[in-house]
Amino acid sequence: MSESDLLSRIIPMFGVSAFAGQGVVVPPGDDAAVVTARDSVVVTTDSMVRGRDWRDDWSTGHDVGIKVVAQNVSDVAAMGAVPTGLLVSVAADPETSLDWVIDLTRGIAFGAEDARCPVVGGDLSSAPAGVVIVAVTAFGDLEGRSPVLRSGARPGDVVAVAGDLGWSGAGLRLYELGLVDTTPSRPARDHTDREKAVSVLQWYHRSPRPPWESGPVAADGGATSMIDISDGLVRDGGRIATASGVELALDEQALREHFLAGPIELALGAEDGWRQVLAGGEEHSLLATFPEGSVPVDERAPWTVIGRVVEAGPEGPRLTVGGAVPSVTGWDHFAG
Numbered sequence: 001m002s003e004s005d006l007l008s009r010i011i012p013m014f015g016v017s018a019f020a021g022q023g024v025v026v027p028p029g030d031d032a033a034v035v036t037a038r039d040s041v042v043v044t045t046d047s048m049v050r051g052r053d054w055r056d057d058w059s060t061g062h063d064v065g066i067k068v069v070a071q072n073v074s075d076v077a078a079m080g081a082v083p084t085g086l087l088v089s090v091a092a093d094p095e096t097s098l099d100w101v102i103d104l105t106r107g108i109a110f111g112a113e114d115a116r117c118p119v120v121g122g123d124l125s126s127a128p129a130g131v132v133i134v135a136v137t138a139f140g141d142l143e144g145r146s147p148v149l150r151s152g153a154r155p156g157d158v159v160a161v162a163g164d165l166g167w168s169g170a171g172l173r174l175y176e177l178g179l180v181d182t183t184p185s186r187p188a189r190d191h192t193d194r195e196k197a198v199s200v201l202q203w204y205h206r207s208p209r210p211p212w213e214s215g216p217v218a219a220d221g222g223a224t225s226m227i228d229i230s231d232g233l234v235r236d237g238g239r240i241a242t243a244s245g246v247e248l249a250l251d252e253q254a255l256r257e258h259f260l261a262g263p264i265e266l267a268l269g270a271e272d273g274w275r276q277v278l279a280g281g282e283e284h285s286l287l288a289t290f291p292e293g294s295v296p297v298d299e300r301a302p303w304t305v306i307g308r309v310v311e312a313g314p315e316g317p318r319l320t321v322g323g324a325v326p327s328v329t330g331w332d333h334f335a336g
């Protein structure tokens with residue numbers, strides 16, 4: 001199949017016409033898309049690489065599509081913005097099956113629709129044998145809000161998280177332990193049955209649905225800093241601490257109670273599960289700091305208070321859990 005044939009299959013799947021009038025002036029198909037922007041534009045990019053970010057024996061093309069959109073939309077949300085457009089680039093070994101590419105496209109289209117955000121273009125390229133890379137760029141609109149940076153946390157603020165912690169990392173760990181779940185639809189959150197707990201965690205690893213709507217809610221509520229947790233609570237919380245020059249003093253009891261108890265502890269046990277709560281990557285939940293008393297009340301995706309911001313001590317900016325620096329560090333692509 002030629003590149004143009006493939007594009008003529010892919011582009012209609014994004015149904016951009018559904019978004020006509022919502023900022024898309026020229027849809028995919030020309031040299032570039034044209035979108036309207038009212039204000040400063042939030043822009044971010046994140047890619048996934050076969051073998052590094054997913055394995056074909058665990059994840060379908062559809063899963064990869066949902067996940068790459070989620071990663072990007074949560075980065076937009078972590079600035080306090082709503083997503084307004086996506087660009088999708090795929091570089092694939094020509095042996096990659098058409099079915100896989102179509103499945104990927106369906107997953108991207110599903111994620112984009114869920115985020116109410118049109119795919120406005122992209123690129124197709126071939127890659128050496130075995131290589132498949134999916135790269136997404138997302139645009140966002142602050143709708144008049146000031147961007148929420150990593151650097152605004154102040155002593156006296158509370159630290160809160162929207163979404164779960166450790167689910168994706170626990171799901172990955174369960175795959176690594178040899179459990180293979182292929183539940184076709186999203187399983188219910190289960191706190192009593194181990195098999196169902198395994199299934200819900202592996203499902204979240206394959207196709208996360210972080211609470212990205214909470215990003216703008218946090219910004220409106222006066223969040224002083226925010227980040228999406230892609231490399232684990234400890235590493236990403238540490239980034240807020242460093243950028244803000246403060247200590248994030250997290251409450252071990254609150255973390256264990258809200259995030260370890262339940263599916264993670266049931267599926268992995270307390271020790272391994274706790275590591276995932278602290279250091280599991282790819283969760284894409286939002287971590288933010290708020291002035292005391294202004295944590296937003298959002299029933300759809302509640303913010304859970306997990307600690308406080310305090311003045312950095314002699315050790316400098318850092319993140320502590322129960323008063324100590326955790327021994328786990330989180331994900332780093334190049335640390336080996």
Ligand SMILES: Nc1ncnc2c1ncn2[C@@H]1O[C@H](COP(=O)(O)OP(=O)(O)O)[C@@H](O)[C@H]1O
Nearest residue numbers: 043044045046071075078227228229230231236
């Ligand atoms: N190759 C690159 N060139 C320029 N900037 C980059 C590159 N890779 C990452 N960055 C920037 O570095 C910052 C941190 O990137 P990353 O750790 O990927 O953040 P995130 O977890 O939010 O995706 C971001 O502002 C990102 O835009």
Ligand SMILES: Cc1ncc(C[n+]2csc(CCOP(=O)(O)OP(=O)(O)O)c2C)c(N)n1
Nearest residue numbers: 046051052053054055230231281282331333
């Ligand atoms: C096969 C496989 N091995 C390991 C992982 C785990 N993993 C890959 S990337 C990542 C962290 C986040 O990825 P990155 O691309 O750095 O996101 P960013 O920080 O840029 O948002 C993790 C935990 C995985 N998903 N699949």
Ligand SMILES: [Mg+2]
Nearest residue numbers: 045046047230
């Ligand atoms: Mg990134």
